Amino acid sequence: MSADILAHALIEGPADLHLVDAVHAALESLWSAVPDVSEEDRMLFALAVSEVATNVVEHAQGPDHPEVTIRLEVDAGALTAVLTDDADPALIRLDQVSMPGAEAESGRGLALALAALDELVHEPGQGNTWRLRRRRRVD
């Protein structure tokens, strides 16, 4: 954990697409709190978080209603997000993700997240942990 956190937000709830809307609202609050984050950093980080959160919610399948926790953080150098759930570990190989062709109606999410981030890590275990990091660019 870096010591110079400028703003953070925590979103918790059942695996449901409304959680993705809550994430976007939380990001808006973070940008208000730290207005010098560039438009490009805001847009690409929001894109990555939206993709991973949607993926987490849509793949969180288990006998109990899985819970998802999302922590968002802004510091002087980077935008980070950590998403955790208590669902079954997802079988995803990030090194095999590629952008699908023009006909596809799905399957672009993680490819977009990889393009928008400097770091994307998936740690399956007792559930799933996703770590997202985008280094802030200078305008």
Next chain:
Amino acid sequence: MNITLTTHDDYAVVAVEGRLTATGAPRLRQSVDDAVAAGRARVVIDMGAVEFIDSSGIGALIGGLKSTRLADGDLRIAAVPETVRRVLKLTNLDRVLREYPNAEAAFDVR
């Protein structure tokens, strides 16, 4: 996200407002299907008030493109904000979804 479907003589305009993500994408698909069912297979998506789009929104546009073309029509996008254009480029779809300055221009025959 808000969606407004307006039918004209031989085309329809679907205006999208707000964030086009997984929660709104099915409604966009439904609006395009409604337009096709109403005999307007030429559909313009007015993106002027779209604040954000992700792959779920992109998927709905591609789905709409397919269903309009199956009905001998087309789906075109208009008033595309920079944030949307960026995602279209990242997904290599900027040449697949044709962009027009505004909804009126999209199916202007002249």
